Amino acid sequence: MSLTASDPAAGRRTRPAAGRRTDLFLGVLGLASIVALTEILSRTRIVDPQFLPPATEMGRALLADLGRVDFWTAFGQTVRGWAIGLAIAMALGIAFGGIVGSIGFLRRATASTIEFLRPIPSVALIPLVVLIYGSRPQSALVLVVYASFWQILVQVLYGVADVDPVVRDTAHSYRFRSLTVFRTVVWPTALPYVVTGFRLAAAVALVLEITAELVIGVPGLGQLIGVAQSSAAVPETYALVIVVGVIGVAVNVFARWIERRVLRWHVSVRRDLS
Amino acid sequence: MNRIIAALLYAVGLPAGLLAGWWLVSDGSTSFFWPPLADIVQAFPDTWNSDRVLADVLPSLARLGIGYAAALAAGVGLGAAIGLNPRLRAFLEPALEFFRAIPPPVLVPVIALFAGYTGWTSKIVTIALGCLWPILLNTVEGVRGLDEVLLDTARSYRLRRRTRLLKVVLRGSSPQIAAGARQALSIGVILMVVSELFGANRGLGASIVQFQRTFAIPQMWTGIILLGLIGFLLSLLFRFVEHRTLAWYRGVRRADRRM
């Protein structure tokens, strides 16, 4: 039995194409309404414009930012920190997860340790990292890698565990070398999980990167936000928050796009596999 | 009996080994950042005595609890209302997705504009706001994805609105809501700490940072370990509750897989 419409056999409540167009229109209307609301609340002083400036002022600050070199430098620093940290975490997570997941003894032996270390909030490491690296980018890197690593590791372990033992044994019985078995059996099965891990890790990585910049002062957009707020440049603060939000949305969209591409390719591979 | 012993060994083996290793490697260490584990352990009871626990740890946890509970109530309530109304959902979804994509710690300076950095209000509001989005959006997803036949059945037996909402819609979307609540919990812990790092504060995160600034390194380490323990215990608590309330969902998934 199934529970939700995400099950292919269940009653899909999809909207017809024209319905989707209406949805898009409504969505854009929704965004516009939020902007309008901000403007109205602020201009009519229902909310003190010192705390919530009108949308137009935020927009003006945003446009001004787009012309500043230091803005784009910070932007690049944030994206670079995010990307490098994520890449390292992916590599470590896949390697570690692939090896541990494939060897029963290792999996069982490390399970409790992983379960304990995983929920440790990476912000707990902030004081340590500040001591060692100060506000250099390495501080952010450690936090980003630590947090993202667990997301990927957990997913890779799920993925390796999902390998059909019958298929794997068949491959072994044909005397495939371990590497071949990995390539032809384990990897295709684990791939969707790896991609899910990537999506989760990408979001977490951005959160930690911004946190490090905001809290520790690592160069980047988060640091600019901290500066803007403490110098009471309120529209500027909001403008930067919007930019960071847009980056967040872009990261989500990008990760989901990758997930779709990989899974589409994956379905055909899975078919060949059986 | 053997299986129990084996399971215990597996569970305890590596952690014990790592701790022992840490102890031995750091023994007699004169490094500034990496004091001997023995020193850290010794510093524990002194640092986290009842005064500090009352003045720092409990308030932090209380703020987390209040903010998280507020986010749960608002997120599930609003999420159900939005999820059941396709037009409203289409209207709000892009805006909600945008708000969710904003890294939560960034909320701290923004809320500070309204409510300052110190005191309970700004922290609770920050935690609540940060935890709200995953719960809200996941509830919307869960409600939206409910099986049509299930809803038709509820309608055909003339179940009252309240019954439909509580016993069908919310129970049916509880797996998704639980996923959102789990994400929200990690965000909540992050915000609990970050909200205490600006301005003058009492709290767990604030204490740890104070130790770091005054170079009380072993104490700082005890704080880090304590925070880790709290994160671990909270996640355990969550898993326990989830395990009990979603037992049926696991059963359904198992049955589906068998097919």
Place this chain on the structure above:
Amino acid sequence: MPAVATEAVALDVRGLQKTYSGQGPSVEAVRDLTFVVRRGELVCIVGPSGAGKTTLLRCIAGLLATSDGRITLDGVAVTGPPPGMAVVFQEYGRSLFPWMTVGQNVELPLKEKRIPKAERQRLVHAALEAVGLTDSARAHPWQLSGGMQQRVAIARAVAYEPSVLLMDEPFAAVDAQTRADLEDLVRSLWERLGVTVLFVTHDIDEAVYLGQRVLVLSNRPTVVLEDVRIDLPDRRDQLETRSLPRFTELRRHVYELIQLAKQGHRPENEGR
């Protein structure tokens, strides 16, 4: 034996019409359905695929608004899901609440009717007994096989003590062996409880085996092609009844009607 089919009318469908008008061109699914189900009858509805059988059922169940026409249940017009009607859906797996046990599933509609606890327990127990599932009251639906799940859905409908029982191709997703058992179950429940049953199916054999009457539908836009009276003996048996010559005749008649329907045949007296 069923309670005597008096002239009392349980369900009166007149001029039922349903047109879907989405963003595209409007589709007239059902043009004019007019028929009557008397109290205590077991009426089957068959038709070619896409004939709007499910649409018809959902309209009668009050789950779907009609474009025109009037549906009356026990003298009261149907505008939303009416009291006194229970529906058994084809997708049994998706109509039982997985977070409740079998017993709780059967009990839920009774709670809504505010039936006191002792009476509820009695009804639930009686219903589960009637479908042969007394041992499964504490189990969850997903622990049961498909046929058993459908029995739970039937038990839930029976415990509700409806005046009309609607069944929407309930055995389409079940294997042949189980289907035979479930058909006999429906027939025996109908005899014992005297409930009025409207049974939609695409299986001609099933319709002839179960029904006192078989309404054959045309294809889209749907009207009733013919109201076939099944004059088989009241005691039906899977082996014996199905080997009667009269069964074969009726079956062939309905089959021919369906073939005509598929080719777009319309009744001579089609007005609109």
